[in-house]
Amino acid sequence: KQVGPVAWWNNLKYDFTNPSPTGEYSTYLLGQNAVTKNWDTLQVNLPDSVSLSEINPNIYTNLILHFDLTDSTFTTTEPMELRSVQFDYHPLSDVYVEREDFNFQQDSLLQGYPVTFDFKARSFGDLTADSLKLNFYLNGLDSLVYSPIVSVPADSYSVPVEYTVDTKGLLFENEIAVFGEQRKREYFYFNNLITQNFFVARDSIRPVFSVKVDDQEIIDNDIVSSTPEVIITLEDKSPLPLDTTYFTIVHNNKPLRFYQPELSYEYNGPGNPFVITWKPELIDGRQTLEVLAKDASGNFFDSTSYRVILYVYNENDITDMYNYQNQFARTTAL
Numbered sequence: 001k002q003v004g005p006v007a008w009w010n011n012l013k014y015d016f017t018n019p020s021p022t023g024e025y026s027t028y029l030l031g032q033n034a035v036t037k038n039w040d041t042l043q044v045n046l047p048d049s050v051s052l053s054e055i056n057p058n059i060y061t062n063l064i065l066h067f068d069l070t071d072s073t074f075t076t077t078e079p080m081e082l083r084s085v086q087f088d089y090h091p092l093s094d095v096y097v098e099r100e101d102f103n104f105q106q107d108s109l110l111q112g113y114p115v116t117f118d119f120k121a122r123s124f125g126d127l128t129a130d131s132l133k134l135n136f137y138l139n140g141l142d143s144l145v146y147s148p149i150v151s152v153p154a155d156s157y158s159v160p161v162e163y164t165v166d167t168k169g170l171l172f173e174n175e176i177a178v179f180g181e182q183r184k185r186e187y188f189y190f191n192n193l194i195t196q197n198f199f200v201a202r203d204s205i206r207p208v209f210s211v212k213v214d215d216q217e218i219i220d221n222d223i224v225s226s227t228p229e230v231i232i233t234l235e236d237k238s239p240l241p242l243d244t245t246y247f248t249i250v251h252n253n254k255p256l257r258f259y260q261p262e263l264s265y266e267y268n269g270p271g272n273p274f275v276i277t278w279k280p281e282l283i284d285g286r287q288t289l290e291v292l293a294k295d296a297s298g299n300f301f302d303s304t305s306y307r308v309i310l311y312v313y314n315e316n317d318i319t320d321m322y323n324y325q326n327q328f329a330r331t332t333a334l
Contacts, residue, residue: 001064002032002064003062003064003087003089004032004057004060004061004062004063004089005057005061005092005185005187006057006061006089006090006091006092007057007089007090007091007092007093007127007184008053008057008089008090009052009053009063009087009088009089010051010052010053010088010089010090011049011050011051011052011053011088012046012049012050012052012063012065012085012086012087012088013048013049013050013084013085013086013088014046014048014065014082014084014085014086015048015082015083015084015085016048016067016080016082016083017080017081017083018080019078019079019080020078020079020080022071023069023070023071023079023080024069024070024071025068025069025070025080026044026045026067026068027044027045027065027066027067028041028043028044028046028065028066028067028068029041029042029043029044029046029050029063029064029065029066030042030063030064030065030066031055031059031060031062031063031064032060032061032062032063032064033059033060034058034059034060035059039064040060042055042060042063046065052087052088052089057089057185061185063087065085065087067082090127091125092125092127092184092185092186092187093123093124093125093126093127093128093129093154093186094123094124094125094186094187094188094191095121095122095123095124095129095132095152095180095182095186095192096122096124096188096191096192097119097121097122097180097191097192097193097194098122098194099194099196101119101120101121101122101157102117102119102176102178102194102196103117103118103119103196104116104117104196104198105117107197107198107199108198108199108201109167109198109199109200109201110200110201110203110238110239111167111168111170111171111200111201111202111203111238111239111240111297112167112168112203112238112239112240112270113167113239114164114165114166114167115164115165115167115198115200116162116163116164117162117163117165117176117196117198118160118162119134119136119160119161119162119178120157120159120160120161121134121150121152121157121158121180122152122156122157122158123152123153123154123155123156123157124155125154126154126155127154127184128151128152128153128154129151129182129184130151130152131151131182131183132149132150132151132152132158132180132181132182133147133148133149133180133181133182134146134147134148134149134150134161134178134179134180135147135178135179135180135181136163136176136177136178137176137177137178137179138165138174138175138176139170139174139175141177141179145163145165146163148161165198168240170200171200171202172199172200172201172202173197173199174198174199174200175195175196175197176195176196176197176198177193177194177195178193178194178195179192179193180192180193202297203238203240203295203296203297203299204297204299205237205238205299206295206299206300206301206302207234207235207236207293207294207295207299207301208233208234208235208236208301209232209233209234209235209291209293209301209302209306210231210232210233211230211231211232211233211289211291211306211308212230212231212233213228213229213230213231213310214228214229215229215231218308218310219308220308220309221310221311222308222310222311223310223311223312223313224282224287224310224311224312225282225312226281226282226283226284226312226314227279227280227281227282228279228280228282229277229278230277230278230279230280230289231275231276232247232249232275232276232277232278232291232293233273233274233275233276234246234247234273234293234295234301235273235274236270236274236295236296237271238270238295238296238297239270239271240270240295240297241269241296242267242270242274242295242296243267244258244265246274246293246294246295246296247274247276247292248290248291248292248293248305249263249276249278249289249290249291250288250289250290250291251280251288251289251290252287252288253288256278262278262279262280262281263276263277263278264276264277265277282312283312283314284312284313284314285311285312286310286311287309287310287311287312288307288308288309288310289307289308289310290305290306290307290308291305291306291307292306293306
């Protein structure tokens with residue numbers, strides 16, 4: 001029967017009785033080569049006690065003590081008897097992971113909010129795993145996101161590690177897998193891998209939208225000045241950031257560009273309003289303004305775009321003004 005794998009080899013003892021005057025036996029110590037997988041002969045005709053400390057356990061992971069017996073007495077004497085074989089070695093330790101040691105602060109959250117998990121690895125045996133590498137993968141073993149190295153004391157567990165996952169590009173069911181690997185050999189490797197899931201919900205709430213001209217709400221056919229200040233505001237409570245690509249602004253059927261000097265914006269990050277300021281110089285007559293805006297989750301502020309018709313009159317249409325029922329004797333003023 002083979003023995004191993006082990007952390008290191010110590011010695012070998014066996015108890016063999018040969019009462020037969022014609023009985024002969026040979027002993028062979030065989031080691032399984034970790035590279036070739038063949039059984040190499042390491043020693044022959046071993047004494048009943050021998051040191052194994054020179055055998056490299058990384059090369060020869062398993063050993064067998066083999067006996068060849070020859071006896072021509074044909075049972076006229078007591079047979080040869082192998083009473084015991086004792087391999088003395090230091091057993092391997094085993095690193096393993098448990099689902100109860102892998103926890104998310106939240107296992108369901110809105111897209112854009114970060115999710116943090118903590119994790120610790122365990123060890124069985126009296127050897128310390130002093131350089132265990134923990135590989136954390138997000139949604140598949142080809143996406144490594146975090147790989148700390150920890151020490152796992154003998155028969156104990158590591159100090160918890162913590163990591164925060166950005167969910168801006170994630171939706172619905174997601175999986176974090178962790179695999180522990182170390183240079184030292186272990187008894188088992190299947191218990192070094194574990195997975196845990198978390199859910200990212202899509203934001204479905206429409207943002208709040210408003211347009212003001214010279215700080216006033218306007219309706220179709222309102223009259224405005226030739227140099228108005230138009231304020232377009234989009235407010236969204238999602239943690240996903242906004243940018244100018246989420247806005248389409250059209251004046252008189254021509255789209256406005258944010259590189260134009262009359263168009264500017266102010267935004268201080270998620271949770272704050274996105275404020276666009278447009279300061280045009282308008283000519284007399286009919287003007288159309290159309291705005292389409294959405295948040296980072298693709299929620300439009302309304303099912304249709306905002307569209308309003310405005311009028312500009314630069315010339316004074318009132319040409320004659322008179323006082324009526326003047327009660328003053330000599331002078332009055334308009």
